[in-house]
Amino acid sequence: MRNPFYRLILIISFLINFCFSSGGSDGITAAEIIDHIRYLSSDRLKGRVPGTPGSKKAIRYIEKEWKASGVIPAGEKGYQQSFEFTSGISLSGYNRFKINETRKTFRVKQNFMPLGFSGTGLFNASVVFAGYGFGAEDSVAWNDYDDIDVAGKWVLIFRGSPDGSQPHSPFADHMPLRKKYMTARDHNAAGVLFVNPYDDNDLEELLPLRFRPSASAGTIPAIHISQEIAQQLLPQNTTLKDLQEKLDNNRSSISFDLNVSISATIGLRTKKSRGTNLLGFVPGDGSSDEIIIVGAHLDHLGYGGKGSGSLQPDKNAIHNGADDNASGIAGLIELAEKLANNPKPLKKDVLFVAFDAEEKGLLGSKHFVNNSVINLENVAAMLNMDMIGRLKDSSLTVGGTGTSPLFEPLLDSLQNVHKLKISYSKEGFGPSDHSSFYIKDIPVLFFFTGTHEDYHKPSDDWEKINPAGEQKILELIYDVAAYIGARDEKPVFTTAGPGERPQGRRRFNVTFGIIPSYSSDEPGLTIDGVRPDGPADAAGVQAGDIIIAIDGKDVQDIYDYMHCLEELKKGQEAAVIVKRGGDTLKLIVSP
Ligand SMILES: [Zn+2]
DSSP states (O other): OOSTTHHHHHHHHHHHHHHHOOOOOOSOOHHHHHHHHHHHTSGGGTTOOTTSHHHHHHHHHHHHHHHHHTOEEOSSBTTEEEEEEEEEEEEOSOOEEEETTTTEEEOBTTTEEEOTTOOOEEEEEEEEEETTOOBOOSSSOOBTTTTOOOTTSEEEEESSBTTBSOTTSTTGGGOOHHHHHHHHHHTTOSEEEEEOOTTOTTSOSSOOOOOOTTOOOOSSOEEEEOHHHHHHHSOTTOOHHHHHHHHHHHOSOOEEEEEEEEEEEEOEEEEEEEEEEEEEEEOOOSSOOOEEEEEEEOOOOTTOOTTTTOSSTTSOOOOOOIIIIIHHHHHHHHHHHHHHTOSSOOSSEEEEEEESOSTTTSHHHHHHHHSOSSOGGGEEEEEEESSOSOOBTTEEEEEOGGGOTTHHHHHHHHHHHTTOEEEEEOOSOOSSTHHHHHTTTOOEEEEEOOOOTTTTSTTOOGGGOOHHHHHHHHHHHHHHHHHHHHOSSOOOOOOOSOSSOOOTTOOOSOOOOEEEOSSOOSSSEEEEEEOTTSHHHHHTOOTTOEEEEETTEEOOSHHHHHHHHHHOOTTOOEEEEEEETTEEEEEEEOO
């Protein structure tokens, strides 16, 4: 416990609460489960986006249920632990673009638009044309920077590739705007001007501002400009269209100085939102300092939309998230009720946590583990419920079973009792909040009835929930908690599976063996954890270090880090600059 009196205060308030609580039905019932899910996934809650009135309704509902069961508030304010996070980006102040020689100025949103990752401020420099802005030769691409010095200059480059912009183009690896931006920055360009190629109808005329979680503001500006502006930057007798045709036909670089200069002012503001975790406490009999955490996330995707994680992003229909994760919250309510009304308490305390902003990158659980009201060393295990409402053929998946030798034998013995068929997945990492605990060396179990065709779609509705199935799962989880809670010893923690989250479809030749933070706002790449005996560990990299450069290249955020990783070859040593406390260290990593 951080505060020695914290537990005492909680217990006294528990006893007071207990004497006055009405009792009610303290078992786990299918009828109550479906009632909770129906309310939490109703249209009234509008998809439970953090900080919105719909989310507040969900929060009030959980608080009311916990209170009625005698669950003790254990947050910073009642049950609540709130936190701030970056949730969007907008233009700010005066955004301006001017060709110095002709004194022509252009209008933001009409003729030009900064990109979400652009640097901000006033930038004044001459301009160089650099083709498609490719930086590496391979079987399809070439190096547009080979024959020209772009240091201190804007580079004007085409979006996409000679094959257009479809994601299956052989140029796909070279096309991302962010990739082209970092290549220009690696060549010390002062800024990047992107222009659309002709005849590519898939491209927006001007890119809207897009927010990417965990992206830092870049050091140099990145601006999307209209073809009309780009044409005005070119020498007379040269048309943008001709340049593109030459590039597409010759498939080699065309780079030259344009002998014009541009001054541009870019202003962007990040939008901050508040998330709220809920913490409810049920004390043990006082014979143990240890705590079991039972968690589930309360947020979902709202109306979907771009960047929400929706698989039907343009539908603009409420994503109710009945299975994901009203089902898990129903579990938190029912388990807490049963435990708080159990006349014989466990040895260990149990802390129930409803996490916010899971869908935005496990933000609530990360905040919880980094600003915990309890001493994490006392946490015996974390049990996470995310999508437990669609049990089919009694088949349940449990993740994290390799994180303690206790788990598989325990679940083996319980699955027959509860008539469930459990498939195990040993990895401690997974796509939900238990990952935040696993990287703190806490044994985790992740209960999950599997993905389905309504996953992250507006059709994830309560009618498709199997409440009797969920009841069986909750009774199993109750028994798991009761078993761990009745033991004198803490479950032994063991590492299980890769130490890094799978990086989507990206291909890397090498790995550092670190767990990057996806939520830090610090410039650089904050490391949440280091895989034992991995390359980073061998080089002396520690959790909490912030990587700021690799092989002389700036690392501002996770995208820069992945860019550097792509460039590294197996067996090639990399000089990694990290910040640790007030120090800057250079470490040699052999990936
Ligand atoms: Zn979920």
